[in-house]
Amino acid sequence: MKNSVQLIINVVLALAVAVLFYLHFASKPAAAGKKPVAVVATPPIPPAPPPSRMSPPTW
Secondary structure (H helix, E strand, C coil), X not given: CHHHHHHHHHHHHHHHXXXXXHHHHHCCCHHXXXXXXXXXXXXXXXXXXXXXXXXXXXX
């Protein structure tokens, strides 16, 4: 009796997982209907100045 109830519960859970897996991966992406966003190029960052010849600070 206990094994048959456990088997039925396992089958129901396996079917639920299979249905949820299918529904998750079969749906179309929500962002497909949106317009593409324009990308603006930013200017390159200038190189850092060379290090100074000053002595390091003493704390």
